[in-house]
Amino acid sequence: MEHREHTRKNRYNGRVTLLAIMIGFCILAIIEIAFGQAKLKVEKERLALEQENSQAVQELQAEWNSIKNTESASQEETMQQNNSNTTVQQMVDVGAQTGVTVEEPKQSSETQNTAEEQSTDAQPAVEENKEYDMQIVFMGDSILDNDREDGGVASLISQNCNAKVYNMAMGGTTAALLPNEQYNFATWDSRSLLGVVNAIVGNINKDIFDGYRAGEILDECDFSQTDYFVIEYGVNDFLAKIPQSRYLEGGGTLAVDEVHTYTGALEAAVQILQDNFPDAKILLIAPHYCQIFNADAFVGDGYSLDYGYGPLVNYARGCGYVYEQHKKENVIFYNAFEESGIDSETADQYLEDGVHLSKEGRQVYADYASRLILADFYPEE
DSSP states (O other): OOOHHHHHHHHHHHHHHHHHHHHHHHHHHHHHHHHHHHHHHHHHHHHHHHHHHHHHHHHHHHHHHHHHHHHHHHHHHHHHHTTTOOOOOOOSSSTTTHHHHBBOOOOOOOSSOBOOOOOOOOOOOOOOOOOOOOOEEESSSSHHHHOOOOOSSHHHHHHHHHHEEEEEEOOOSSSSSOTTTOOGGGGOOOHHHHHHHHHHTTOGGGGTTTSHHHHHHHHHGGGOOEEEEEEEEEHHHHHOOOOSSBTTTTSSOOOOOOGSSSHHHHHHHHHHHHHHOSSEEEEOOOOOOOOETTTTEEEEEOOOOOOOOOOOOHHHHHHHHHHHHHTTTEEEOOHHHHSSSSTTHHHHHHHHSSBBBHHHHHHHHHHHHHHHHHHHHSSTT
16 A cells, blocks of 8 residues: 555655646747847847948938039139139048947937037137147047147147147048048048048148148148147047958958058158158057947947958057057057046046047047157156
């Protein structure tokens, strides 16, 4: 009898165990299905954003070509009107040309849709009779181009360093050549960093800068008197999906020219300036911390978002790498990504839209750059 009870009990326990195992498998299957659906949803969203960005890049190129054609037509009209004033072309930021916006959707299509980076005519008036301690020439994107009045970065540095400044920055530009742009002086059509430095040394026709403050500075400035060339690029290169370097982390190289990469363009620009102005110093400014939004949705920041060539912090480190190769050759470095005070905790205060600097942001950004320049210019103080 006891044996029979024991057998029935064993059978019952076995059934309970089997039932528990089956329930466990069902739970695992449900979890796996839910995880798979979530993963599939994320992947669909990623592919949709990638497709949107790809389409936006094509739209930017079409807009770029349209701007060129408009400029040519404007020049012909100017000649027919006895050299009347030409209309200044407004450049929309490359970052403003993607499907991605920064907090407030102020942009167009290319890579960030962050905020419009428009080239502005306003330039702080240079007091002809004032004595300055140094001359600084700025090259960059909208971080330097936006707000050319007293509150702009270049103007603040001018005040801090008692410097005569020439701001050649143009919103929407990159350091590197865009994929369809060729390094050919005879047919040059790029307003990138390499376009600016080649125009300064006379390698290319400067007409492509007509309508921009940079074009006027090419006629006004005696570049041989420059104490510091300031180079600030990187955010647009990142957002435009320009490779940070030809060299991949795991080994191997990309099938692109150096001038079509961010660090390759910086390297080439530094070399051109050093060859032509050996006594001038060069301040390389790395891109600062940014946050990217798609409408109101947070997409990622300078540490997490990757368009295929690493996050923005990698571009900042790439700028530092170029500095390391030339630090004994009159090159200094401002790691704005890690030293400007702009980070995830201060972004709301120092960034207007996740990318562009607020009034307070411009102040802290310019103050640090000024300290670097002054410490270099007056090394004994």
